Amino acid sequence: MPPRLSQEVRTWLHLHRVMAAISQRLTAQLANYNLTSAQFDVLAQLYRTPGLVQQALADRLLVSKGNIVGLLNRMEQAGLVTRQPHPEDGRAHLVSLTPHGTTLATQVVPEHEALIVECLAVLSPEDGNSLHDLLRRFNHALRPA
């Protein structure tokens, strides 16, 4: 007979379920554009910050550099991004959106953000503010350790 779960564990489970519920909707929306969530993340990052090197992309998306390689291979294949040699660093590649990638981003990034806003809107404005503030502080407190 296992003991009742602590509040902390239940918080962690709630966090998982909230992420899962929202991710599911976002993934479904992106599927309309033949984009996976991982590919959208790359697209949106390059849309906001053009001309990143692969390692910078990995750092910003919190994934390994090896992950980025396969992701960019598939997105290059799909005509969304290009890799160009870095003018100053012979090891690095500058990654950019193609015109097609840029066009897609201008369409899908705002829709994606609108769906996030819609998901968050199930909370009252006060709760939304509280959650944002708590998560921001939580994130900050977790950083150094």
Next chain:
Amino acid sequence: MPPRLSQEVRTWLHLHRVMAAISQRLTAQLANYNLTSAQFDVLAQLYRTPGLVQQALADRLLVSKGNIVGLLNRMEQAGLVTRQPHPEDGRAHLVSLTPHGTTLATQVVPEHEALIVECLAVLSPEDGNSLHDLLRRFNHALRPA
């Protein structure tokens, strides 16, 4: 020049980073026992609720039933779980922990929960309560849609 991100999008990004930071620590702890996070989830679920059928396991862990197949194959290989024919349903398999799996669970489940508690402890008790309450309500509000 992209516009500033909305508060909702920033909340979503904070959620991602908090999950990533905590998941990283949990994954590192589980690696000491040669367990992946996915395998731990199966282990802990069977520890708390012995004798589940594969589909029930998939439902509780919010993953596909196909995912469970490969997970159980590897865990069976590692001597952690067994599959037995269901006594009343010829299609189903009852999944149980082996003695080795049970022993491992009694060790690693409390350590895992302790690390979750430790991560949540970077927040004040009041903030911890607020976060739990907000996420519980958020989760509930997201459910029907």
Next chain:
DNA sequence: TAAATATAGTTTAAGTATATACTATCTATG
């Protein structure tokens, strides 16, 4: 400057995850 070290990107192996189609069994309806 030469050698040691670090970094950018790639490759590989293993695991995770989904959707889809398939088999076997169960359940409900005619």
Next chain:
DNA sequence: CATAGATAGTATATACTTAAACTATATTTA
């Protein structure tokens, strides 16, 4: 009872993800 539809589990194809080893280029330092 027969069959039509639902469900449990599996197999396959594709994609995501990491860690580790590797190559090539930069940087540091002796």
